[in-house]
Amino acid sequence: MITRRIALLGLAATAVAAASGCSGSPSDGSGSSSSGGTQGPSAEASPSTIGHRVAVNTGLASGVLPSDDEGALAVSRLVLAEATAVVVVQPAPPTPSAPASPSAGASPSNSASPSAATSPTPAAGGDVAAASATAAALGLPLLIAGPELAAELNRLQTRTVIAYPAAGLDLGDREVVDGPADPAELQVEGLPAETAPATAAALRPRGESVSAATAAILAAAGIALTEVPFTDPRATAESVALVKGATGAVLGVGAFGDSARFAARVEAARTLPELPGGGVAPFPGRMxxxxxxxxxxxxxxxxxxxxxxxxxxxxxxxxxxxxxxxxxxxxxxxxxxxxxxxxxxxxxxxxxxxxxxxxxxxxxxxxxxxxxxxxxxxxxxxxxxxxxxxxxxxxxxxxxxxxxxxxxxxxxxxxxxxxxxxxxxxxxxxxxxxxxxxxxxxxxxxxxxxxxxxxxxxxxxxxxxxxxxxxxxxxxxxxxxxxxxxxxxxxxxxxxxxxxxxxxxxxxxxxxxxxxxxxxxxxxxxxxxxxxxxxxx
CATH class of the missing domain: 3.20.20 (TIM Barrel)
Structure with a gap:
């Protein structure tokens, strides 16, 4: 597996936003699993079972996507048609409130200690940085564990989950691999995933924070996420060029407002003549x-x-x-x-x-x-x-x-x-x-x-x-x-x-x-x- 490890080391250095070129060859079939993970498919498994792929929705239309963690599953539903392997990170548990102080009349020795059965300790949140690096290296979307995760995995036809951490996740009969700190340590058949060339583009306004999950979903779909200075895609020569360079949908991530208006502005940027100074809209891209x-x-x-x-x-x-x-x-x-x-x-x-x-x-x-x-x-x-x-x-x-x-x-x-x-x-x-x-x-x-x-x-x-x-x-x-x-x-x-x-x-x-x-x-x-x-x- 030296060849695969070297390839993964190189891919791990790639930023999430640059993961649009992350297609790779099918696995060589050696089939070992990472420590603590579920045993991977055997070398005799058919290529259709081993090979992993990520596919974009063919009907993807221009519109606005949420930029926060809570909206990541919605981004997946809008952008992805299939992802036979995904990375999942468990969210950090809520910070527990401080226990009430014992009353003055109660002796500490008389206070019952909470048992493991009555106060279970929640699993620690996953390593988001490591999960993001793995998603980038393998060309996979990153999803956040929650009540709707299983339904989304079913829709995506997901067979393999690389989890941060795997403990406490019940994902049915899927292969669940405990995600390592270094993606180069991971050995899963059929990865990196194959992704069709992207025709879409994504924009984020300057200063907008985009969740690691949303960034990874877009990267896995081959959709480059580019920063623009304003929330109007018509505003500057640069944003208009980005819109014209995308032959498919243009997605606004974050504070771009209403999806219908954003889509109309994308169409305007594509089709209308530019003004002196660049861009289609007079303001705010010029004075x-x-x-x-x-x-x-x-x-x-x-x-x-x-x-x-x-x-x-x-x-x-x-x-x-x-x-x-x-x-x-x-x-x-x-x-x-x-x-x-x-x-x-x-x-x-x-x-x-x-x-x-x-x-x-x-x-x-x-x-x-x-x-x-x-x-x-x-x-x-x-x-x-x-x-x-x-x-x-x-x-x-x-x-x-x-x-x-x-x-x-x-x-x-x-x-x-x-x-x-x-x-x-x-x-x-x-x-x-x-x-x-x-x-x-x-x-x-x-x-x-x-x-x-x-x-x-x-x-x-x-x-x-x-x-x-x-x-x-x-x-x-x-x-x-x-x-x-x-x-x-x-x-x-x-x-x-x-x-x-x-x-x-x-x-x-x-x-x-x-x-x-x-x-x-x-x-x-x-x-x-x-x-x-x-x-x-």
Whole structure:
């Protein structure tokens, strides 16, 4: 058995997460058993009895798996179709509570000592590290002993169990081998197990602890478990590449949320175009730094102070300054005022000037060529946001064009700009978002940024009812207050109160109105949480 021992020594050094290549040749049939274990099959046994295999469920679908010990059997049920040999570890017994102190009137000598019959000593928990090493070396799943173990072994058609420890386990007529501390000492016919090549992949979010059993089950199935920085598989170029590299299911282990939503995000990562900076979803895998304004000139913001190509160069300089303080890619953005609040009613009487799309295109096309995101800002006056958004449907069909809703400039009948701060009902925001989400879905576009400009809570009435359930959109509340840093921070804190779930945050630096304008370092280090979007006006 020298050849087998050398092979096992090499395999034992392999980490559980790297066990996807653990197929091996059938046993040479020498058939000795480990000390303390059940005698293995004889050399005359047929290969179909001796050979062990692990098979993955053919119907395995993308979804979320639990990461803790309690969920390990569920992982086995979802992932494995068969495992004729497994490693089983017995959990550590619960820590016994301290015995009650004898009362003052009782003599210790009169207290009966507990007998072995009345207080059995539970078996010590198994050596998880040794069990994991054995599972990795032999290409086997690791299961945790419990009430449902026998049923799972029946489903898996398990014939051989390597147990840590074997004492106290009643597993019927199966071969039960006492697991050694060193897997190289183990001699069981038909191992390492044969495993078909894997087509699936598994992701775990950074910082998520994954139980040894779950890791071993995935490794035995040939499914590599890879760490990703976020719980959204669409978020980064790396996670999208992992998803695209798997021809089968993609499994999220741990805090990835709902299985159906995770599976839909996997499909999006596979099929949708990536955004500048990598990944399909705008956030959290990138930060955006934007120039705000209108193509007509510098009166309405810094974007119009120069032409499209010069704006590209300028915003890239800003983005580079922020990149020094960011752990995600920082890309440039243009926030283009698309409909402009007007002092006159105009031909349609809505007190809003709708910029022709052809005037916006030079900036949008320059941005697309340079890997810069665009956001169309709406200031609708007496009309509504949905009506104005539909005017720019063709522009919004572009993958890197999002939308901004600016309630300051949404007027009620009889109101005029600059005499009152406007506001919008959240139902109007939700209706606009639903239309845009449908447009994204119908045209196979990556999720769009939808900015909600605010500097007062009252500007969005009923904001707590904002519908953030559509994965086609990523809402971002943008704090627009200007002044000195303490005043801006007070506005920021106010807008964070009652923020709906799944909403990102943006910050605006005013070049002229702020006193002083915060530096990129101050913006990144003093604003909590760090904004996902920073614009300059």
């Amino acid at each position: 955006m730094v934007a120039l705000y304004g209108h193509p007509s000139g510098g009166t309405l913001g810094v974007l119009g102070e120069q032409g499209p190509e010069q704006s590209v160069a300028r915003v890239k300089e800003f983005a580079a300054q922020y990149q020094a303080f960011s752990d995600v890619p920082v890309i440039g953005a243009f926030e283009i005022i698309t409909t402009v609040a007007s002092a006159s009613a105009g031909p349609d009487g809505d007190y809003s000037y709708e910029t022709p799309a052809e005037q916006l295109l030079p900036y949008i096309e320059a941005a697309e060529a340079a890997g810069i995101y665009c956001v169309l800002d709406l200031q609708p006056g007496h009309t509504d946001f949905l009506t104005q958004a539909k005017r720019y449907e063709e522009l919004l069909k572009r993958p890197t064009v999002g939308l901004a809703i600016d309630p300051e400039w949404r007027l009620k009948p009889g109101q005029r700009h600059m005499t009152i701060i406007g506001q919008v009902e959240v139902d109007e925001v939700n209706a606009t978002g639903a239309w845009l989400a449908d447009l994204v879905a119908a045209n196979n576009l990556p999720p769009k940024v939808v900015i909600l400009h605010q500097f007062q809570q009252r500007m969005i009435v009923g904001r707590e009812r904002l519908d953030t359930t559509r994965d086609e959109l990523q809402y971002l509340v943008h704090a627009d207050g200007h002044g000195n840093p303490p005043l801006k921070q007070a506005t920021w804190r106010n807008l964070k109160e009652g923020l709906p779930a799944n909403v990102w945050l943006g910050w605006k630096n005013f070049i002229d109105e702020d006193s002083p304008t915060m530096t990129p370092q101050e913006t990144m280090e003093d604003v909590e949480p760090r904004p996902n979007f920073v614009s300059y006006q």
